[in-house]
Amino acid sequence: MKVLVIGSGGREHAICWKIAQSPKVEKVFCAPGNGGIEIEDKCSNVNITDMDGLMDLALEEKIDLTVVGPEVPLTEGIVDKFKDRGLSIFGPSSRAAMLEGSKIYSKNFMKKYGIKTAEYAVFDQIDKALGYIGICSYPVVVKADGLAAGKGVFICQNYREAKSALEDLMIRNVFKGAGKKVVIEEFLQGVEASILTITDGNTIVPFISSKDHKQIYDGGVGPNTGGMGAVAPNPYCSEKVLEDFAKNIMEPTLRGIQQENLDYTGIIFFGIMITKKGVYLLEYNVRMGDPETQAVLPLMKSDFVDLIQAALSKRLLSFKLEWRKGACCCVVAASKGYPAKYETGFEIEGLKKENKIFAAGVKKENGIFKTSGGRVLVTYGIGGNLEEAIECAYENLKRVSFNGMYFRKDIGK
Known part of the structure; x- marks a missing residue:
């Protein structure tokens, strides 16, 4: 098989890495990708970002499967357009992607289908x-x-x-x-969790839970970022929490998708809040999270391509999704000054496959890896328990360096 992955971040590197492990896959193209993705076997970048160019590439290269990483192309209708050209693509239609594309649409959807969420008001x-x-x-x-x-x-x-x-x-x-337009909603006190799921429109299957760390500084203070690290599974997601989530959030979401007749074959990311009054839904994302993906996929035992193909052929009900025992932690190394002003163009030492790295803001110039973004890369570690995974991730981070490298020291702690 030839697979095309759309996107350029650490999430897309992790997706390419996992897809390339499938014995079915001969070649993985990432468009536009980043400088670090090509350290993976079978993987190469293609500098295309426009939708027509991506469709032309899929047709010319006889791509068997396209996987969409970020939300913007999904909300802009890339899935609808690929399907119109007879191309196999994994992701929701533009109408279904409104669950992330509009906070107002998603909050009204939650209310309509009895999904527990914060009280809110809408203003224009x-x-x-x-x-x-x-x-x-x-x-x-x-x-x-x-x-x-x-x-x-x-x-x-x-x-x-x-x-x-x-x-x-x-x-x-x-x-x-x-x-x-804005949504103003009540503040919920509790612990956040991220739960990725996969649906074929008939069945919905949860992945293991994860926990993102959004703020820039240790202790969860300072401005929000795209995410400074993640752990999986989330230590706060007890069996009781997961049962509450499945019954009151995940299953009614699938019923809503069916009743609204949304064309949804893809990932649904649930951002939830675990409170004293139970589990509440904060938001939907219609794609995999970043950096949650970089903590979750290393624990997936099943073939990711088999899983995606099961969803595309409406066979999820009979698919046995398996996970490795233990835990995973990933830590983001960012440019000094992120998420505000930061400089790029610094050489990166130690960006090697054996150091368990997913690259994000990385470019390759004359064979040298250099920084090109705010969140530069993540290192990840797997352990028999969360403490071991955290220690392993930080050990791997010691092997990487660039001028001004910044990271939180408390991911998962």
């Missing part, structure tokens, strides 16, 4: 939104309706912070239209 006019934050209780969460690269959520402790967030979104337009 700044004066009405300002009036609401003048009478609501704090803390409160302000969210951009549209896609904002994981940065459109503000936890506000008081009126001043909420007003500033609303002005950023609705007046200063910092997310280029994504915040013209």
